[in-house]
Structure formats: C-alpha cells, structure tokens
Amino acid sequence: MEAFLAYTLVVAALCSYANSQLVPAIVTFGDSTVDVGNNDYLQTVFKANHPPYGQDFSNQEPTGRFCNGKLATDITAETLGFTTYAPAYLSPQASGKNLLVGANFASAGSGYDDSTAALSHVIPLSQQLQYFKEYQTKLASVAGSENASSIIKETLYLIGAGNSDFLQNYYINPFLNKHYTVDEYSSYLISIFSNFVKSLYGLGARRIGATSLAPTGCLPLARTIFGQHERGCVSSFNTDAQQFNKKINAAASQLQNQLPGLKIVIFDIFKPIYDLVANPKKYGFVEATKGCCGTGTVETTFVLCNQKSGTCSNATDLHHSKEASDHVSLKQFDVLRYQQAGRSRFLNDTDKAVNSHRLLNISKIPRRRNGYEHQENNSKFLQDGTMNIN
Numbered sequence: 001m002e003a004f005l006a007y008t009l010v011v012a013a014l015c016s017y018a019n020s021q022l023v024p025a026i027v028t029f030g031d032s033t034v035d036v037g038n039n040d041y042l043q044t045v046f047k048a049n050h051p052p053y054g055q056d057f058s059n060q061e062p063t064g065r066f067c068n069g070k071l072a073t074d075i076t077a078e079t080l081g082f083t084t085y086a087p088a089y090l091s092p093q094a095s096g097k098n099l100l101v102g103a104n105f106a107s108a109g110s111g112y113d114d115s116t117a118a119l120s121h122v123i124p125l126s127q128q129l130q131y132f133k134e135y136q137t138k139l140a141s142v143a144g145s146e147n148a149s150s151i152i153k154e155t156l157y158l159i160g161a162g163n164s165d166f167l168q169n170y171y172i173n174p175f176l177n178k179h180y181t182v183d184e185y186s187s188y189l190i191s192i193f194s195n196f197v198k199s200l201y202g203l204g205a206r207r208i209g210a211t212s213l214a215p216t217g218c219l220p221l222a223r224t225i226f227g228q229h230e231r232g233c234v235s236s237f238n239t240d241a242q243q244f245n246k247k248i249n250a251a252a253s254q255l256q257n258q259l260p261g262l263k264i265v266i267f268d269i270f271k272p273i274y275d276l277v278a279n280p281k282k283y284g285f286v287e288a289t290k291g292c293c294g295t296g297t298v299e300t301t302f303v304l305c306n307q308k309s310g311t312c313s314n315a316t317d318l319h320h321s322k323e324a325s326d327h328v329s330l331k332q333f334d335v336l337r338y339q340q341a342g343r344s345r346f347l348n349d350t351d352k353a354v355n356s357h358r359l360l361n362i363s364k365i366p367r368r369r370n371g372y373e374h375q376e377n378n379s380k381f382l383q384d385g386t387m388n389i390n
Contacts, residue, residue, distance in 0.1 A: 032108030
C-alpha cells in the first residue's frame with residue numbers, strides 16, 4: 001500500500017511537469033516493495049516464487065513479486081499507459097525490445113546500505129547501479145545511441161528503499177546499533193541516497209521519484225518482534241522514521257538546487273499509512289495490525305508467507321502490502337484528483353523540499369568514486385562509503 005500511494009503521487013507530479021506526456025520507460029531501484037522477480041535468480045531465502053504470492057495476479061501464479069497481485073510499479077505503469085511491465089533485470093525477459101519499456105533492478109531485502117543486502121545475499125544498491133549501466137549499453141544496441149540517450153533522459157526513475165535498513169539491519173545488528181546512534185545511521189543512509197541520485201543524474205536521469213519511510217513501528221513485523229506483546233505501534237521506531245523523513249526531504253531540496261534540470265519528488269508517506277493503520281475501517285479493512293499468514297504474528301518464515309501458513313482473503317505477509325490496499329490508495333489518492341487538487345494537499349510542510357521549479361545552476365557534476373560521489377565530511381565512515389566500526 002505505502003509503495004503504491006507514493007508512486008501514484010510521484011507519477012502525478014513528475015508527469016505534470018512534462019505537460020502530462022507519457023514517459024517512454026520506467027526504471028526501478030530498491031527493495032521488496034518494488035522487486036518484480038530479481039530474487040528468483042539469486043541464492044537467497046528472500047523469494048516470492050511460491051504460493052500464496054501471486055494468487056491474485058492475472059495468471060494466478062507466483063511472479064517473484066512480494067504481493068498477492070500487482071505491485072505499485074505495475075499499477076503505475078498501467079496508469080501511464082503501458083501495456084507491459086518493465087522486466088526484472090536478471091530475468092530472461094530482460095533483453096531485446098523488452099528493454100525499451102525500462103528495467104527493474106530492485107531486490108527484496110536490499111536497502112540504501114549495502115550491508116543490509118549482504119545479510120540476505122541479495123542485490124545491493126551499488127550493484128543495482130552497475131546493472132543500470134549495463135542496461136544503458138544494451139538499450140543503445142537495441143534503440144541506437146541517440147534514441148537511447150533520449151529514452152534515458154525522459155525515463156521515470158523510481159526508488160523504494162530504507163525500511164529494510166532499519167527493520168532488517170540496524171535494529172537487530174549489534175555492530176551497528178552499539179557503535180552508531182539512530183541519528184548517525186540515518187544520516188549515513190541519506191548520504192547514500194544523495195550520492196545515488198547524483199550518480200543517476202550523471203548517467204542521464206532527470207526525473208526521479210522516491211519514497212520516504214513508512215511508519216515502520218506500525219508494520220506487523222515490528223509489532224510482532226519488537227512490540228513486547230502489546231501489539232501497538234513501536235513508537236520509537238516511528239520517531240526514527242519521522243526523523244529520517246525530515247532528512248530525506250532536506251536532501252531532496254539540496255539536490256534540486258544543485259543539479260540543473262533535475263526533477264525530484266520525495267513523498268512523506270508516513271501520515272497516510274499511519275492513518276490507515278489507526279483507522280482501517282475508513283479504508284474498508286477490518287484488520288491493519290497483523291500480517292495475513294497464519295494468525296499474522298509468528299507463523300511466517302523469515303517474515304515471508306509460505307505454502308502451509310494459510311492466508312486471509314486479501315493476503316499479505318508481515319512486511320509487505322497487498323494489492324487490495326493498493327487499490328484503496330488509488331481510490332483515495334488517484335492521479336487526476338492529485339493533479340486537480342495540487343501538490344500542497346499531500347506535501348504539506350515538505351513542499352519546499354520537493355519544489356522542482358527551484359533550480360540553481362552549478363558548473364559541474366560532483367566528482368564520484370566507486371559509483372557514488374566522494375564524501376569527506378563524516379569521520380565515522382570511510383571514503384568509499386563503508387562504515388568504520390573499529
């Protein structure tokens with residue numbers, strides 16, 4: 001649900017800047033909220049290639065999506081008029097003319113921090129960037145260099161990451177939470193986000209949308225593992241998410257001012273999701289505090305549904321959304337109504353952070369190292385972006 005709400009708004013904003021013209025392609029980076037099957041080709045436990053995943057998809061079979069049906073990016077593509085979805089980059093379908101509609105590099109279990117992906121043996125964000133560079137070469141061979149450059153510039157780039165960095169790494173990793181405060185780790189993730197955006201910009205991207213953190217303390221996974229049997233939201237986690245969201249909005253504002261021609265939108269999805277959890281009946285749900293495997297608490301395996309756990313009528317696991325909530329989001333926050341109502345309805349205090357009309361020119365793109373801009377202002381982190389825990 002959180003992913004769809006955000007990306008619906010992202011599409012509305014970014015496409016309105018282009019006089020509502022459809023984008024030629026969609027390129028996606030991130031974690032399980034936007035992975036369309038890359039993990040099926042990895043040696044990892046984080047896979048959605050078995051029931052009940054996919055039970056409500058068009059072919060009623062698992063597709064590698066961590067959802068009972070369509071993901072946010074799927075519905076976004078349909079909203080923009082696409083008749084097919086950008087393929088998972090590691091799949092056999094990611095070749096030839098299929099690449100003209102984009103590619104999906106996301107990997108469940110990944111995050112901004114490469115160490116998050118390492119814990120699950122999935123594709124880190126840095127490798128997703130390298131795959132994107134490969135994609136550009138392949139695209140040029142299919143469309144020609146000139147056409148490929150145009151496609152890259154006009155493509156819609158989506159980034160969905162961050163929640164796993166906290167829930168599946170920082171909060172359970174003593175090497176992190178004993179050496180770094182939440183504020184320090186949050187700042188580290190923001191630096192990676194900023195460097196990633198600058199890298200995409202250097203590779204030709206000009207239209208980028210990303211989500212903030214959801215109220216992570218209200219996700220069934222957090223309630224079950226960290227809620228101490230109270231089943232309420234973990235308030236400290238939500239506070240951490242809100243602080244992260246302030247930082248990512250500030251980072252977006254800075255990037256907007258630094259990089260000429262960049263259109264970047266960050267949507268703080270914390271409030272609408274928190275409202276859904278607090279008032280599920282308002283959106284047509286009976287239960288919004290549990291996963292939909294077994295009793296919704298401890299029955300899942302590695303926070304995933306499995307073939308024997310059983311599901312409710314609208315299936316979801318402890319960490320991922322279901323298509324039904326995606327469509328509720330579409331009804332409540334559809335693209336046309338968003339365009340008519342204006343960005344202020346959803347952006348509130350973050351409007352200044354994502355106002356793409358405020359562009360300042362700079363003389364050159366910042367120098368990069370190992371795929372990301374070189375950082376020199378944080379003594380706790382090494383120059384290559386890795387963390388120093390000595």
